Each structure stands twice: as structure tokens, then as C-alpha cells.
Amino acid sequence: SQTIHQWPATLVQPVGSPLSLECTVEGTSNPNLYWYRQAAGRGLQLLFYSVGIGQISSEVPQNLSASRPQDRQFILSSKKLLLSDSGFYLCAWNLGAYEQYFGPGTRLTVT
Amino acid sequence: AQTVTQSQPEMSVQEAETVTLSCTYDTSESDYYLFWYKQPPSRQMILVIRQEAYKQQNATENRFSVNFQKAAKSFSLKISDSQLGDAAMYFCAYRSADGTASKLTFGTGTRLQVTL
Numbered sequence: 001s002q003t004i005h006q007w008p009a010t011l012v013q014p015v016g017s018p019l020s021l022e023c024t025v026e027g028t029s030n031p032n033l034y035w036y037r038q039a040a041g042r043g044l045q046l047l048f049y050s051v052g053i054g055q056i057s058s059e060v061p062q063n064l065s066a067s068r069p070q071d072r073q074f075i076l077s078s079k080k081l082l083l084s085d086s087g088f089y090l091c092a093w094n095l096g097a098y099e100q101y102f103g104p105g106t107r108l109t110v111t
Numbered sequence: 112a113q114t115v116t117q118s119q120p121e122m123s124v125q126e127a128e129t130v131t132l133s134c135t136y137d138t139s140e141s142d143y144y145l146f147w148y149k150q151p152p153s154r155q156m157i158l159v160i161r162q163e164a165y166k167q168q169n170a171t172e173n174r175f176s177v178n179f180q181k182a183a184k185s186f187s188l189k190i191s192d193s194q195l196g197d198a199a200m201y202f203c204a205y206r207s208a209d210g211t212a213s214k215l216t217f218g219t220g221t222r223l224q225v226t227l
Contacts, residue, residue, distance in 0.1 A: 032213065043202060043217040044156075059214070088154060094213055099146055102156035 002027035006091050006103040014111055019064075019078040021106050023091030026072065031093040033074040034100060035066055038088040050074060086110045113138045115205050117218035124193045125226050131178075132188045132221045134203030142208035145179065145186045146215070150200040159201070162186065164208070190223075198225040 003026045013019060025031050032051050036044040046059045048066035056066050063082050067075045074091060086109050092100040114137045124130035136145070147159040162170045162179050169177050174194075178187045190197055203218040 034214075038154075043219040044215075046214055046216075049214060090156060092156075096213075098213070099144075099158050099161055100213065100215060101158070102148075104153070104155050107154075 002093075002101070004091060004093055004101060004103040006089075006106050008106060009104065010107045012109045012111060013081050015083055016080050019076070019081050019085070019108070021076040021089055021091075021108075023074040023076075023103055024072055025093045028072070028093070028095065030071060031095055033068060034092040034094075035074065035076050036090045036092065038090060038105075040087070044090065048076070081110045083110050113140075113143075113205050113207070113216050115203050115216050115218040117203055117221050119221045120219075121222045121224065123224040123226060124190070124197075126193055126195060128193055129189060129191045130193055130223065132190075132201050132203075132223065134186045134188070134218055136184050136186065136203070136205050138184070138205065138207075140207055140209070144206040144208065144213075145177075146204040146206065147175070147177070147186075147188045148202045148204060148217075149197075150202065150220070151196075152199070156202070160188070193225050195225050195227075198223055 005024050034049045035047040038044050050056050050068045064078050089106045091103040094100045116135045143164045145162045149157045149159050160170050160172045160175050174191045176189045200220045202220045204215045206213050206215050
């Protein structure tokens with residue numbers, strides 16, 4: 001069966017520091033991968049998605065970037081965090097036309 | 112661009128009763144998918160139910176069913192025999208049938224409280 005992992009689960013970082021969040025999927029090949037952000041009390045906003053290694057599409061221009069160095073690995077990064085980057089970050093995967101499956105998420109607090 | 116609207120920020124239901132959560136969407140497309148996701152306090156998103164727009168029959172998964180009205184662009188979720196474990200945020204989501212990546216557009220969510 002397929003599983004999706006995210007780490008870290010919780011992160012507290014000062015403003016201006018770098019960020020690296022990792023997502024990996026097991027038990028499948030060539031999945032579509034997605035990064036979402038959920039601000040407090042709000043819905044999910046799609047940040048990036050990837051349909052293959054090295055292929056990244058950005059949905060919202062901002063302080064973040066994404067990379068996909070391996071088939072089942074998706075990384076969310078920032079060179080300098082802003083206060084507005086605080087939130088709950090969710091990674092998701094799917095195959096083709098079907099529903100997305102979400103990871104456990106990372107709670108990021110920028111202080 | 113597609114939009115998804117959930118007009119009920121909070122709902123409450125008594126245990127064993129039935130509750131309906133509302134969702135409307137705006138699209139010019141004829142083929143698409145609609146989903147309901149549940150987000151419990153753990154915050155992991157869990158798929159509840161899926162509806163394909165080309166299917167007239169409403170989807171059902173155990174105690175969960177939908178009322179899909181394509182012409183009205185409405186997609187409500189009915190939870191029967193509510194249980195304490197149903198307490199969560201519920202998100203309605205839209206996905207176009209086009210494109211390689213199935214990007215989801217989410218509503219703002221409805222917080223469901225289940226009382227004894």
C-alpha cells in the first residue's frame with residue numbers, strides 16, 4: 001500500500017532563516033505531487049505541483065520554491081522566511097485523474 | 112477560474128441525527144470531479160466521498176452521501192447517524208477533468224460539532 005511522509009512535523013523558525021520541508025511517497029511510481037498551505041482557520045491553497053522529476057509548476061508567486069530531485073520526493077524551500085509564511089503545510093500525491101491523498105502535514109511557525 | 116463556496120462556517124448536530132453541509136461552485140466546464148474531505152483535529156486530510164460530474168447518480172459511502180445538482184452547481188454532503196468521530200472541518204473541493212495534474216480548488220470549510 002502507498003504511504004506519504006512529511007517532516008518535520010513541527011518547526012519554529014526565526015524570520016529571515018531558511019526553510020526545507022520534505023515529503024516522500026512510498027509504494028507507487030511517478031506520482032503527481034502537490035504542496036498546499038493552510039493558514040489558520042482557512043482552506044487549503046495550492047502552492048506547487050509536479051508531474052515528474054524536475055517538473056515544477058507554481059500556482060502562487062511568493063517567497064517559496066519547490067523541487068523534485070527524485071521520483072517520490074518533493075521539497076519545499078525558502079531562502080528567507082517571512083512572518084506570513086507561517087501555516088500548516090500539506091503534501092499530497094495522486095496518480096492520474098484520481099483523488100489526492102494527503103500527508104500528516106508540517107506546522108510552521110515563523111517568529 | 113473555478114471557485115468553491117461553503118457558506119456555513121460552523122454547524123452543529125446531535126449524535127445519531129442527520130446533518131447536511133452545503134457547497135456551491137462556479138465553473139464553465141462540463142466535466143469535472145467534486146470531493147468532500149474531512150480534517151479532524153490531527154489536521155490530516157481524509158477523503159470522504161467523490162462525485163464525477165458525468166454521473167447522475169449521487170455518490171454514497173456508508174453514512175455519507177451527496178446531493179449533486181449539476182445545473183445548480185451545488186454539491187451538499189449529508190451525514191446520517193452522526194457520531195462523535197465525525198466532528199471535524201469538512202472541505203468541499205473541485206477538480207477539472209482536464210490537464211495532467213489534478214489540481215484541487217478548496218472551499219473555506221465548515222466546522223462540524225457533534226453533541227451528545
